[in-house]
Amino acid sequence: MDSSPVSGRFDIFEIYRRFCDIRSGQVLCNYKPGDESQRTNYFKEALTQLLILVEKKFQARNSIFDELFKLMSRLDLMVDFSEFTRFYDFVFFMCREKGQKNITVGRALTAWKLVLVGRFRLLNHWCDFIEKNQRHNISEDTWQQVLAFSRCVHENLEGYDSEGAWPVLIDDFVEHMYSILGPNKNTRLFCNCNDADSESCLDEDPLS
Amino acid sequence: MKTINDFEQGWEYMQVGITKLKRFVEGLPGPALDPELYMDLYTTVYCRSRGKPPHDYSEKLYDKYHETIEEYINSTVLPALREKHDDEYMLLRELVKRWSSHKVLVRDLSYIFRYLDRYFITRRSLPSLKEVGLSCFRDLVYNQVQLKVKEAVIALVAKEREGEEIDRVLKKNIKEFYVEMERYEQDLESFLLEDTASYYSRKASSWIQEDSFLEYIRKSEECLKKEKERVSHYLHPSGEPKLVKEVEHELLEVYASKLLEKKHSEFCEIARGLEPIANILKQHVIDAEGEEDTAANQEQVLIRKVVEIHDKYMVYVTDCFQNHTLFHWALNEAFEVFRSKTGAGSSSSAELLVKFCDRIILKKWGSEELSDEAIEKVVKVLAYISGDKDIFAEFYRKKLAHRLLLDHGANEDQERSIVTNLKQIFGGNFTFKMEGMVTDLTLSREHKNSFNEYLANNPVEKPRIDFTITLLTTGFWPSYKTFDINLPSEMVKCVEVFKGFYETKTTCRKLTWIYSLGTCHINGKFDQKPIELIVSTHQAALLLLFNTRDKLSYTDIQTQLNVSHEDLVWLFHSLSRAKYKILIKVPSTNTVSKTDVFEFNSKFTVKMRRIKIPPPHVDERKRVVEDVHKDRCYAIDAAIVRIMKGRKVLGHQQLVSECIEQLSRMFKPDIKAIKKRIENLITRDYLERDKENANMFRYLA
Numbered sequence: 001m002d003s004s005p006v007s008g009r010f011d012i013f014e015i016y017r018r019f020c021d022i023r024s025g026q027v028l029c030n031y032k033p034g035d036e037s038q039r040t041n042y043f044k045e046a047l048t049q050l051l052i053l054v055e056k057k058f059q060a061r062n063s064i065f066d067e068l069f070k071l072m073s074r075l076d077l078m079v080d081f082s083e084f085t086r087f088y089d090f091v092f093f094m095c096r097e098k099g100q101k102n103i104t105v106g107r108a109l110t111a112w113k114l115v116l117v118g119r120f121r122l123l124n125h126w127c128d129f130i131e132k133n134q135r136h137n138i139s140e141d142t143w144q145q146v147l148a149f150s151r152c153v154h155e156n157l158e159g160y161d162s163e164g165a166w167p168v169l170i171d172d173f174v175e176h177m178y179s180i181l182g183p184n185k186n187t188r189l190f191c192n193c194n195d196a197d198s199e200s201c202l203d204e205d206p207l208s
Numbered sequence: 209m210k211t212i213n214d215f216e217q218g219w220e221y222m223q224v225g226i227t228k229l230k231r232f233v234e235g236l237p238g239p240a241l242d243p244e245l246y247m248d249l250y251t252t253v254y255c256r257s258r259g260k261p262p263h264d265y266s267e268k269l270y271d272k273y274h275e276t277i278e279e280y281i282n283s284t285v286l287p288a289l290r291e292k293h294d295d296e297y298m299l300l301r302e303l304v305k306r307w308s309s310h311k312v313l314v315r316d317l318s319y320i321f322r323y324l325d326r327y328f329i330t331r332r333s334l335p336s337l338k339e340v341g342l343s344c345f346r347d348l349v350y351n352q353v354q355l356k357v358k359e360a361v362i363a364l365v366a367k368e369r370e371g372e373e374i375d376r377v378l379k380k381n382i383k384e385f386y387v388e389m390e391r392y393e394q395d396l397e398s399f400l401l402e403d404t405a406s407y408y409s410r411k412a413s414s415w416i417q418e419d420s421f422l423e424y425i426r427k428s429e430e431c432l433k434k435e436k437e438r439v440s441h442y443l444h445p446s447g448e449p450k451l452v453k454e455v456e457h458e459l460l461e462v463y464a465s466k467l468l469e470k471k472h473s474e475f476c477e478i479a480r481g482l483e484p485i486a487n488i489l490k491q492h493v494i495d496a497e498g499e500e501d502t503a504a505n506q507e508q509v510l511i512r513k514v515v516e517i518h519d520k521y522m523v524y525v526t527d528c529f530q531n532h533t534l535f536h537w538a539l540n541e542a543f544e545v546f547r548s549k550t551g552a553g554s555s556s557s558a559e560l561l562v563k564f565c566d567r568i569i570l571k572k573w574g575s576e577e578l579s580d581e582a583i584e585k586v587v588k589v590l591a592y593i594s595g596d597k598d599i600f601a602e603f604y605r606k607k608l609a610h611r612l613l614l615d616h617g618a619n620e621d622q623e624r625s626i627v628t629n630l631k632q633i634f635g636g637n638f639t640f641k642m643e644g645m646v647t648d649l650t651l652s653r654e655h656k657n658s659f660n661e662y663l664a665n666n667p668v669e670k671p672r673i674d675f676t677i678t679l680l681t682t683g684f685w686p687s688y689k690t691f692d693i694n695l696p697s698e699m700v701k702c703v704e705v706f707k708g709f710y711e712t713k714t715t716c717r718k719l720t721w722i723y724s725l726g727t728c729h730i731n732g733k734f735d736q737k738p739i740e741l742i743v744s745t746h747q748a749a750l751l752l753l754f755n756t757r758d759k760l761s762y763t764d765i766q767t768q769l770n771v772s773h774e775d776l777v778w779l780f781h782s783l784s785r786a787k788y789k790i791l792i793k794v795p796s797t798n799t800v801s802k803t804d805v806f807e808f809n810s811k812f813t814v815k816m817r818r819i820k821i822p823p824p825h826v827d828e829r830k831r832v833v834e835d836v837h838k839d840r841c842y843a844i845d846a847a848i849v850r851i852m853k854g855r856k857v858l859g860h861q862q863l864v865s866e867c868i869e870q871l872s873r874m875f876k877p878d879i880k881a882i883k884k885r886i887e888n889l890i891t892r893d894y895l896e897r898d899k900e901n902a903n904m905f906r907y908l909a
Contacts, residue, residue, distance in 0.1 A: 040908070101891060139887060144897075163860075165886075165904075165905070
């Protein structure tokens with residue numbers, strides 16, 4: 001992988017560029033294609049290397065969240081799902097500390113409030129719930145599933161499948177929400193993300 | 209010519225006699241043939257058949273004999289039989305009658321013509337007179353009527369099968385007639401067998417539809433019996449096995465599979481019928497339990513009552529319900545209800561049962577042998593542990609360890625027999641560790657012996673205090689919370705000596721000392737009298753510090769023992785605030801603080817010469833539950849990995865259900881626990897979510 005000394009500025013944009021390269025598999029082109037497990041291993045290895053580099057070289061002038069916000073405002077995230085998904089994963093990556101696989105609840109909460117605003121109708125409820133109930137760190141799987149959850153669920157919890165493989169944290173959240181909402185699932189009391197435009201932005205391409 | 213006339217004359221004379229004979233045979237009125245006439249007739253035949261040809265009329269006479277019989281049959285027998293054609297009864301009777309008179313006729317005629325038999329017939333190898341008589345009947349009568357007769361016989365047999373009284377003598381005669389006709393096998397037996405087969409085939413096909421399994425079997429048995437009885441009347445003895453075989457084939461072999469099917473479904477049907485009764489029993493037992501439940505709130509009383517109820521209803525089930533499985537199930541379910549009920553309370557039923565067993569076992573020991581019955585009783589109660597076997601096992605091991613190690617006069621054989629019983633109910637996996645524990649104790653005794661030998665051979669090594677060790681295998685025993693402590697030098701010596709000894713035995717094993725299980729006997733020299741104190745190793749280490757000084761501060765003690773604050777608090781509690789106050793705490797409050805000072809209580813005294821000071825309290829229950837939880841996590845992990853290793857890619861729902869199935873033998877895992885473990889495994893890179901479908905998991909090798 002590209003572990004060459006940092007040329008020029010090693011800022012959040014550079015890190016994101018490298019992260020995207022790794023994600024898209026460009027750095028792996030010299031490895032045998034087809035060997036899935038090897039690919040995954042190198043993929044992980046590359047990310048770990050990048051993380052070490054970030055810890056060593058990256059001195060953010062502000063907090064990482066400010067940096068992430070800066071990055072977010074430059075990216076055209078409204079265009080498509082996959083672009084946002086990549087950025088969302090990158091946020092998790094940046095929140096990792098000291099080579100840990102999971103991120104702390106505090107960082108996760110700040111990050112969610114930063115990046116999911118306008119994208120997750122139950123965001124405030126979610127953050128309240130996490131703040132009060134979650135003690136353990138947030139795993140990458142849970143992080144990713146929260147995005148999937150935010151995409152498929154409505155504020156009345158329609159779209160949630162209790163049989164699905166949701167992380168326990170999300171199951172607990174839904175249970176908690178049911179207890180607030182009561183038996184009438186159709187109550188529309190919780191339109192916190194009342195920005196109808198942002199919702200439509202998720203579904204339609206504004207450029208077309 | 210004379211000779212011809214002579215013959216004609218003679219024949220005329222004879223005919224008179226023969227007519228007489230016929231009338232007699234027919235049973236018509238008239239005198240019987242007297243011996244004189246016989247003689248005359250015989251002489252007539254004799255004279256006419258001994259002359260030299262052409263005066264030998266033997267052939268003519270032979271023909272005449274033949275003719276006479278034929279004429280008799282045609283003129284008398286056949287018309288008589290024809291008359292009776294329509295009624296099988298009369299026909300058979302007539303036939304039998306005709307046949308027997310025919311035999312008489314042939315017999316008497318052949319007396320008269322006997323001289324022919326002697327020379328003429330033998331010389332020419334013609335059929336004998338008797339044979340001619342027989343064959344005449346066969347050719348003329350039998351062949352004409354046999355079809356009709358056969359039908360009649362079969363009809364009769366059928367009538368008898370349906371329960372009609374049948375003249376058995378007649379049947380027997382008919383059978384003999386057939387035998388004499390030499391047509392028995394081909395003309396009667398084979399048809400009879402055939403008819404029997406078709407008869408029972410018809411019967412069986414209707415029975416199998418209409419009757420229950422038991423009824424069918426009963427009917428078949430009845431038929432076989434009757435058929436055997438009947439067969440001697442109308443069949444030759446050789447025919448019996450053939451017939452029985454035929455009947456058995458039609459009734460049983462042909463329908464064997466159908467019968468089995470029927471049997472099965474019918475027993476289910478019966479079972480269904482019994483279900484309501486079983487349900488009533490179940491409800492009754494539950495109610496009875498409920499009553500006891502409210503009456504007895506103390507745990508041990510409750511369990512004892514439940515066992516009593518169980519015994520009581522078990523007797524009903526075995527005696528009144530013929531041990532039917534359904535009732536066992538009902539009883540089982542009723543106790544399941546009890547199980548979940550207590551489970552909702554403070555302590556689970558698994559724990560209560562363990563405590564109960566412990567009590568039974570301990571009560572019996574010391575005084576008398578634990579009877580087999582008592583063991584059985586214990587095990588019976590244990591059989592009701594279904595869902596939380598692992599919790600039960602964990603508690604049981606704890607109690608077993610307690611019994612084995614803290615030496616309540618532990619009886620290894622008894623323990624082993626209980627464990628064997630448990631093994632039968634729950635399987636080897638369940639009791640593997642328990643067996644290991646009991647075995648450990650036996651092996652440990654050997655170790656003790658060889659250690660003593662070792663000490664005897666190395667007097668230099670011998671420590672100043674007596675001590676024994678129990679060598680346990682890690683893994684079999686419950687995990688014990690133990691903390692390190694700076695032991696007094698005497699004990700350190702002991703530990704080292706044993707280490708030295710153990711290294712001579714084995715090199716690749718690591719010794720871990722569990723001081724919390726140890727007991728020490730120390731002498732307290734109190735003012736009034738010395739008292740032997742039985743304390744734990746930790747307590748002993750603490751008390752021995754007071755050998756040098758009477759007063760010690762908290763910090764002194766802590767630095768000397770090198771024990772954490774929390775552990776020390778419990779130690780102080782057990783020695784200064786509990787029943788026996790060996791130490792005086794200054795200030796005398798209930799909480800231990802780091803500024804406290806402790807003093808040896810020399811005024812302390814009790815009536816006994818020896819007292820046991822309870823060891824510091826540890827919350828065993830909580831630890832057991834934690835241990836079980838931890839074990840369950842491992843078990844779930846293992847199950848998930850095992851399943852995924854085989855399937856590589858699997859849907860979430862399927863994975864969960866397979867997991868539950870695999871683990872159900874030990875406990876009932878809840879779905880949430882499984883989901884948590886799946887997430888954990890994803891974090892640990894054992895699994896990953898499918899990129900397209902979040903409900904699918906992939907195994908990462």
